[in-house]
Amino acid sequence: KKRYNIALLPGDGIGPEVISVAKNVLQKAGFLQGLEFDFQEMPFGGAALDLVGVPLPEETSTAAKQSDAVLLGAIGGYKWDKNEKHLRPEMGLLHLRRDLKVFANLRPATVLPQLVDASTLKKEVAQGVDMMIVRELIGGIYFGEPRGITINENGEEVGVNTEIYAAHEIDRIARVAFETARKRRGKLCSVDKANVLDASILWRKRVTALASEYPDVELSHMYVDNAAMQLIRYPKQFDTIVTNNIFGDILSDEASMITGSIGMLPSASLGASGPGLFEPIHGSAPDIAGQDKANPLATILSAAMLLKYGLGEETAAKRIEDAVLDALNKGFRTGDIYSPGNKLVGCKEMGEEVLKSL
Amino acid sequence: KKRYNIALLPGDGIGPEVISVAKNVLQKAGFLQGLEFDFQEMPFGGAALDLVGVPLPEETSTAAKQSDAVLLGAIGGYKWDKNEKHLRPEMGLLHLRRDLKVFANLRPATVLPQLVDASTLKKEVAQGVDMMIVRELIGGIYFGEPRGITINENGEEVGVNTEIYAAHEIDRIARVAFETARKRRGKLCSVDKANVLDASILWRKRVTALASEYPDVELSHMYVDNAAMQLIRYPKQFDTIVTNNIFGDILSDEASMITGSIGMLPSASLGASGPGLFEPIHGSAPDIAGQDKANPLATILSAAMLLKYGLGEETAAKRIEDAVLDALNKGFRTGDIYSPGNKLVGCKEMGEEVLKSL
Numbered sequence: 100k101k102r103y104n105i106a107l108l109p110g111d112g113i114g115p116e117v118i119s120v121a122k123n124v125l126q127k128a129g130f131l132q133g134l135e136f137d138f139q140e141m142p143f144g145g146a147a148l149d150l151v152g153v154p155l156p157e158e159t160s161t162a163a164k165q166s167d168a169v170l171l172g173a174i175g176g177y178k179w180d181k182n183e184k185h186l187r188p189e190m191g192l193l194h195l196r197r198d199l200k201v202f203a204n205l206r207p208a209t210v211l212p213q214l215v216d217a218s219t220l221k222k223e224v225a226q227g228v229d230m231m232i233v234r235e236l237i238g239g240i241y242f243g244e245p246r247g248i249t250i251n252e253n254g255e256e257v258g259v260n261t262e263i264y265a266a267h268e269i270d271r272i273a274r275v276a277f278e279t280a281r282k283r284r285g286k287l288c289s290v291d292k293a294n295v296l297d298a299s300i301l302w303r304k305r306v307t308a309l310a311s312e313y314p315d316v317e318l319s320h321m322y323v324d325n326a327a328m329q330l331i332r333y334p335k336q337f338d339t340i341v342t343n344n345i346f347g348d349i350l351s352d353e354a355s356m357i358t359g360s361i362g363m364l365p366s367a368s369l370g371a372s373g374p375g376l377f378e379p380i381h382g383s384a385p386d387i388a389g390q391d392k393a394n395p396l397a398t399i400l401s402a403a404m405l406l407k408y409g410l411g412e413e414t415a416a417k418r419i420e421d422a423v424l425d426a427l428n429k430g431f432r433t434g435d436i437y438s439p440g441n442k443l444v445g446c447k448e449m450g451e452e453v454l455k456s457l
Numbered sequence: 458k459k460r461y462n463i464a465l466l467p468g469d470g471i472g473p474e475v476i477s478v479a480k481n482v483l484q485k486a487g488f489l490q491g492l493e494f495d496f497q498e499m500p501f502g503g504a505a506l507d508l509v510g511v512p513l514p515e516e517t518s519t520a521a522k523q524s525d526a527v528l529l530g531a532i533g534g535y536k537w538d539k540n541e542k543h544l545r546p547e548m549g550l551l552h553l554r555r556d557l558k559v560f561a562n563l564r565p566a567t568v569l570p571q572l573v574d575a576s577t578l579k580k581e582v583a584q585g586v587d588m589m590i591v592r593e594l595i596g597g598i599y600f601g602e603p604r605g606i607t608i609n610e611n612g613e614e615v616g617v618n619t620e621i622y623a624a625h626e627i628d629r630i631a632r633v634a635f636e637t638a639r640k641r642r643g644k645l646c647s648v649d650k651a652n653v654l655d656a657s658i659l660w661r662k663r664v665t666a667l668a669s670e671y672p673d674v675e676l677s678h679m680y681v682d683n684a685a686m687q688l689i690r691y692p693k694q695f696d697t698i699v700t701n702n703i704f705g706d707i708l709s710d711e712a713s714m715i716t717g718s719i720g721m722l723p724s725a726s727l728g729a730s731g732p733g734l735f736e737p738i739h740g741s742a743p744d745i746a747g748q749d750k751a752n753p754l755a756t757i758l759s760a761a762m763l764l765k766y767g768l769g770e771e772t773a774a775k776r777i778e779d780a781v782l783d784a785l786n787k788g789f790r791t792g793d794i795y796s797p798g799n800k801l802v803g804c805k806e807m808g809e810e811v812l813k814s815l
């Protein structure tokens with residue numbers, strides 16, 4: 100029997116609810132496939148701040164690094180919003196990504212036929228959308244030095260951040276993107292701002308140079324402002340998108356909203372080796388926390404990505420994906436994706452239904 | 458009789474067509490209001506590159522600086538896309554903005570009832586959208602130093618740009634935004650990434666500090682990734698948005714696509730004093746250039762913004778805005794906004810119709 104160590108980081112808000120449901124689904128899908136999991140639950144984010152005063156305790160980072168894969172709920176909440184920067188839940192997440200060296204963030208944005216009405220886009224525009232955004236996750240302006248707030252020669256405050264990419268950082272994320280596109284519909288769109296930014300000029304140059312190694316992938320380039328438009332105008336034109344950390348942050352959220360169901364969308368963050376980090380793309384939703392209203396499907400689908408991308412257990416992953424579709428086909432809906440004619444359920448009951456469908 | 462000097466920069470692609478139409482409209486609206494214009498047409502962008510080898514000739518910059526207002530068509534085209542960075546049309550635009558010190562870029566995104574069907578958003582989501590994006594235009598990562606592509610200690614290429622804002626740069630754009638919101642529905646949303654970027658932390662601090670001087674304006678803050686989502690989820694929540702150069706570039710294009718008619722949207726770029734720069738937000742559309750297919754309304758409405766924000770001639774501006782609505786109400790549509798039941802016209806004919814309606 101194969102055994103895997105899974106670090107569970109429930110975090111804040113609805114995090115604990117959705118993690119507890121996803122854990123059960125992961126366990127059963129694994130069991131059916133002859134896999135066993137040892138789960139280690141660790142404090143993280145605001146929960147860790149309250150407990151030990153830092154958002155990413157040493158022990159949590161170590162447990163994550165020593166695991167086979169990390170499943171994360173959500174972090175953040177009003178409570179810690181006024182904290183100083185280094186004492187905010189978000190900093191814990193940024194440091195965890197860095198510690199795990201997960202440079203490639205894979206964010207699918209898919210419109211399921213069952214949920215096409217949830218999009219604010221017209222049906223004919225939204226239906227059939229199926230793209231993967233590959234976002235660079237541990238470089239660029241998120242981490243570049245120098246950074247900070249200083250005083251200039253006029254005695255005035257100045258805020259500074261540095262957008263910086265070295266060739267190898269671009270190459271490794273581009274390779275993940277080419278490989279991803281190759282397994283999908285073979286189209287890769289690299290998004291940059293090469294008409295203004297030097298970092299983007301290098302980005303475009305490196306991505307273009309790699310294209311010859313992937314002759315089966317059709318590469319195109321698009322400026323980020325145009326990409327923000329095209330995602331709304333005609334989202335079906337996109338298969339795989341690759342972009343830097345900050346553009347990826349913005350565009351992947353935009354793309355997820357196009358699907359209309361961010362309660363459904365998972366993500367995977369992967370490094371060259373070592374454990375990957377898997378989390379729903381939605382936030383901690385403090386206003387509905389603890390009320391059994393959260394949609395656990397994004398976290399359940401993140402568990403599927405964990406199996407597929409993190410452990411290479413594609414069959415078990417497929418079981419979960421199918422079970423989620425089955426529960427949706429039976430008409431079960433949490434509040435965020437509810438439409439008349441379906442059955443409104445809470446977080447736990449949705450979890451039960453997926454378990455039944457497994 | 459009041460006389461004004463207007464610098465006309467037709468630029469590339471459809472630029473010359475739309476400028477020639479907008480010039481006539483501006484002239485007639487002025488005439489009806491007792492204003493006279495001296496137009497000086499100057500080479501700019503790719504056209505200037507072909508003519509004299511630089512995208513912003515000295516004479517063009519001087520003429521712009523000495524004018525009372527600048528009306529610009531559009532720049533860029535495939536032809537110059539492979540030029541080195543400093544020999545690209547876009548660089549001319551960035552330098553012109555800098556030379557004119559127009560730090561405040563006002564970009565309205567309005568869904569006209571006549572054109573609500575042009576949006577890819579559902580009618581109930583798109584209708585009634587009426588927002589103004591105030592984008593900082595001559596600072597931040599667009600101009601920050603250090604920048605460039607260098608070789609690091611491993612002999613590897615590294616691309617660098619610097620996001621940098623001094624307190625006074627934030628204050629002056631924030632003031633424009635507060636004043637703008639005050640004249641609109643009194644709601645200002647400042648967009649940043651203060652959970653990650655130091656430059657955004659300073660941005661939020663300065664904007665917040667100014668709020669007490671504008672007690673009639675309701676200030677809120679939003680992260681840029683969330684803003685990219687909210688623009689799609691519920692765009693009507695926004696009145697005035699203020700943000701930095703790069704976020705403004707992305708979000709204003711996203712917002713314009715939400716309206717579904719970027720051929721309709723004007724912009725104004727203003728400094729503390731001196732001439733403003735007025736231009737349609739659409740690009741040079743090389744594929745339809747010279748075919749009399751372009752929609753001149755964005756440039757015509759930019760001429761209206763020129764009258765209102767550039768010269769303080771609000772009545773003449775209103776004449777143009779009303780004439781545009783009248784032409785639309787009569788059913789005239791260029792190809793980009795055409796829907797069955799209306800009258801398809803070209804660029805020139807649309808101009809004639811607006812002239813008739815004046």
Ligand SMILES: CC(C)[C@H](C(=O)O)[C@@H](O)C(=O)O
Pocket residue numbers: 189192193348652653682
């Ligand atoms: C919480 C925040 C630091 C984070 C980011 O900007 O990366 C989030 O928006 C995300 O996209 O995962």
Ligand SMILES: CC(C)[C@H](C(=O)O)[C@@H](O)C(=O)O
Pocket residue numbers: 294295324547550551706
């Ligand atoms: C052409 C380009 C340099 C420009 C910008 O990025 O500012 C354009 O996208 C705009 O928004 O006016």
